[in-house]
Amino acid sequence: MFNVRKLAWVGFAFMLTGTALVAVMIILNEASVLYTFYPPLAAHPFFYVGLVLLVLGIWACCFGVFINYSHWRKAHRGQPTPLLAFFAMGVFVLWFFASIGITIEVLTLIPWSMGLVETTNVMVGRTLFWWFGHSLVNIWYLVAASVWYVVVPKLIGGRHFNEKLIKLVVILLVILNIPGGFHHQIVDPGISLSIKYLHVFMSLAIAVPSLMTAFAMFAVFERAGRRLGGKGLLGWLKKLPWGDVRFLAPMIAMIAFIPGGAGGIVNTSNQLNQVIHNTLWVVGHFHVTVGMSVVMTFFGICYWLVPYLAKRRLTAKMNRLGVIQTIIWTVGMVLMAGSQHAAGLLGDPRRTSFTTYGDHSTALSWIPYEYVMGMGAVLLLIGVLIQVYAVFHMMFFAPKGETEFPVAEAEDGAAPAPMWTERWGLWIVLLLMVVAMAYVVPIMDFILNAPPGSPPIKTW
Amino acid sequence: MHRLEEIWITLSVGLLLVFMLIIGYQTFALGMGPPSHKETIDPQEVDETEPFDDPGVKETGDNEYEIVMTMQAFQFTPGDIEIPAGAEVTFTLATKDVTHGFQVAGTNINAMVMPGHVQKITHTFDEPGEFLILCNEYCGIGHQMMSTTITVT
Amino acid sequence: MEQARTEPIRQTSKKALGINQKDAKVSLSYLTVAFVSLLIGGILGLLQGLERSGLLELPTGVNGTWHFITRCFFHYFYDWLSVCCSFAFFRGPVV
Known part of the structure; x- marks a missing residue:
């Protein structure tokens, strides 16, 4: 009988092998195809094999969790799943279904890169990639959101928001997520305007659960702050524990999600996307959303999860270091993301090395912004070094002891989440229907009206 | 609540x-x-396929132009284009090798050019000046040098 | 029903989140890979950031490689940490 821990170790082995194989192929300059590996740029076959191993590792973890979930449900009939576990279930369900697209793509690229198949359909590959590519970021975001909803309220001495609404947000984020990746293809050829319009709608739909998150979080903060004696319109803000890194880091992360989400709406709308597509604006966008909203939450998690798991304690000194790290990281990210947004609006492209395009005046005008970006990068490396030090210190050297795993409770007398929220079979069917609605028409169109394919090409 | x-x-x-x-x-x-032209082409036969067998600037009407352009690592053909101010220009684009991105900095011209697909994008150049055309999708070792200009006189 | 609701929550609030040492080891292993990746990605990221700003010249011929390898290690960080947290969050209250 498989158990979840064994599967997690199997996943670890697969992921580590895959990670190493991919990294080695890139370092050997056999796979300079970028993160998106758009065919017909062709990497060494081992690069794709590494990706397959990485995905198989993730799937092992997914199946472990699914099996564990069904056992738990059988042993706890009539009980709703605890919130954090519900989030984790959402993360793994989304991870599994999102990675199906990229798995199909990679499996077709392996024989092609080996020369067994002469050509490949580049638009199908690109579309399958984005079936996965944007959901992956949302998977990290869902992990971060689980902490915002369930852990942060506990840290500020409050209670979590209405359980039913939280679970509804998770369900919506899982069901609606996958087509969100299509906005990466808004300026692509071969896709009709009406399909693109449908996709703008489907991508924007994800903004609704995110707006619900914003509402819920601020409601929780205000209630907790007022309970602690905060007066007036904004007095409750002062009552929040700003000096506690476990709160400070995810709080800044949440605030960053406001401009991050607004930028996301820009990126996903037809005409605005055309202005910023493949410019540094996009790089600035994911420095705000991933670099701040996700990463700062992850950093904040470390200050209780690592000591908790390692049976050690978070010291006041380490907390202070964490606060300093958070400030350095915030300033670094604001400099970096701010300058990238600005340079991107002026046309500075992403995914290129330094260039002045033969000293063209337009390109020269970008350089001041690029300097600011470089300054941000210096601060961020300092932040990384402090964070890595902090994590390994808490893992191996911090004083031994017990640390709390902070999980917020429901408001007194709050109703439990209804049992229909646990119908994952139904959520998966709905997810597949949304995916079908988004992808059947364009992918069939690319296959049925396919141009002659492209052979593998190495341009580096 | x-x-x-x-x-x-x-x-x-x-x-x-x-x-x-x-x-x-x-x-x-x-x-x-956004640019969404639907027309396919054999990516290995671009030079032999109309209209890309004769790339260049073509006057199609009163101050209306079509620029037929091919892209390949790492150049645009034709390069250093000149057009009069106020011209409505339609770029007809195809790539001979990998995926490229077609961007004219300072305008809203921004389109992906995928192997096997012809892409079109139209823009009216009202202001005179020398605009930078660049490739904004990583296409290989010389990607950062892949550029040309369009001069509006 | 009331019992059903409060039980797992009471459990969590009394520190008795059920992560046993074996599960903790799984999570910490994922976390270790994540932070080693962050360190590598961070160093490469600074090099790339300075190169992109024209402040530093990297060996030519590896343009795509530099960009890719940085991004790759950052992605490893997010992915491995996501698994670490999700596993811990799942096993904590559910075991």
């Missing part, structure tokens, strides 16, 4: 619908949709 939640969700969904109406109006009524 409950009431506020309802108002918030209604506002969110309402905002989304208003947003969709504006985008739809711009796309379908004002013709401002």
Whole structure:
């Protein structure tokens, strides 16, 4: 009988092998195809094999969790799943279904890169990639959101928001997520305007659960702050524990999600996307959303999860270091993301090395912004070094002891989440229907009206 | 609390619908949709296929031009284009090798050019000046040098 | 029903989140790979950031490689940490 821990170790082995194989192929300059590996740029076959191993590792973890979930449900009939576990279930369900697209793509690229198949359909590959590519970021975001909803309220001495609404947000984020990746293809050829319009709608739909998150979080903060004696319109803000890194880091992360989400709406709308597509604006966008909203939450998690798991304690000194790290990281990210947004609006492209395009005046005008970006990068490396030090210190050297795993409770007398929220079979069917609605028409169109394919090409 | 939640969700969904109406109006009524040309081509036979067998600037009407352009690592053919101010220019684009991105800095011209697919994008150049055309999708070792200019006189 | 609701929550609030040492080891292993990746990605990221700003010249011929390898290690960080947290969050209350 498989158990979840064994599967997690199997996943670890697969992921580590895959990670190493991919990294080695890139370092050997056999796979300079970028993160998106758009065919017909062709990497060494081992690069794709590494990706397959990485995905198989993730799937092992997914199946472990699914099996564990069904056992738990059988042993706890009539009980709703605890919130954090519900989030984790959402993360793994989304991870599994999102990675199906990229798995199909990679499996077709392996024989092609080996020369067994002469050509490949580049638009199908690109579309399958984005079936996965944007959901992956949302998977990290869902992990971060689980902490915002369930852990942060506990840290500020409050209670979590209405359980039913939280679970509804998770369900919506899982069901609606996958087509969100299509906005990466808004300026692509071969896709009709009406399909693109449908996709703008489907991508924007994800903004609704995110707006619900914003509402819920601020409601929780205000209630907790007022309970602690905060007066007036904004007095409750002062009552929040700003000096506690476990709160400070995810709080800044949440605030960053406001401009991050607004930028996301820009990126996903037809005409605005055309202005910023493949410019540094996009790089600035994911420095705000991933670099701040996700990463700062992850950093904040470390200050209780690592000591908790390692049976050690978070010291006041380490907390202070964490606060300093958070400030350095915030300033670094604001400099970096701010300058990238600005340079991107002026046309500075992403995914290129330094260039002045033969000293063209337009390109020269970008350089001041690029300097600011470089300054941000210096601060961020300092932040990384402090964070890595902090994590390994808490893992191996911090004083031994017990640390709390902070999980917020429901408001007194709050109703439990209804049992229909646990119908994952139904959520998966709905997810597949949304995916079908988004992808059947364009992918069939690319296959049925396919141009002659492209052979593998190495341009580096 | 409950009431506020309802108002918030209604506002969110309402905002989304208003947003969709504006985008739809711009796309379908004002013709401002993103470049979405549907026409395929053999990516290995671009030089032999019309109109790419004769790339260049073609006058198609009163101050209307079509620029037939091929892209390959790491150049645009033709390069260093000149057109008169006020011209409405349609770029007809195809790639001979990998995926490229076609961007004219300082304008809203921004389109992916995928192997096997012809892409088109139209823009009216009102202001004179020398505009930078660049490739904005990583295409290999010389990607950062892949550029040319369009001069509006 | 009331019992059903409060039980797992009471459990979590009394520190008795059920992560046993074996599960903790799984999570910490994922976390270790994540932070080693962050360190590598961070160093490469600084090099790339300075190169992109024209402040530093990297060996030519590896343009795509530099960009890719940085991004790759950052992605490893997010992915491995996501698994670490999700596993811990799942096993905590559910075991």
